[in-house]
Amino acid sequence: QVQLVESGGASVQPGGSLKLSCRASGVTLDTITMGWFRQVPGKEREVVAAYDFFDRKTIYIDSVKDRFTIFRDKKSFGIYLQMNSLINEDSGVYYCAAADTFWKLWEDHTPSYWGQGTQVTVSL
DSSP: OOEEEEEOOOEEOTTOOEEEEEEEESOOOTTOEEEEEEEOTTSOOEEEEEEETTTTEEEEOGGGTTTEEEEEOSSSSOEEEEEOSOOGGGOEEEEEEEESSHIIIIISOOOSEEOOOEEEEEOO
């Protein structure tokens, strides 16, 4: 059973930076895709970025391109999300997710595994 544990959420001022971490355990598929979703009250959970362990492909939604970077832990199936130049609209609960295929996570938004979420608040 895959388990995901996030950390790194905090309150930060606009323009600031945060680095989220996701530690995965129980992963047996080395072609897994992992990624980050976020959700704010009253809105659907949206995918933000994904990392495909098979071909090391990364992908982002337009609103975070050039500001966020997703990368993997070199020693395990963990991922990070480096968030720079944060804006108010980046606030939300960030969830780490994992799926057997890239399509399930990025296109269908139906990853098999979710973390518990970590809160990011961007405000003055």
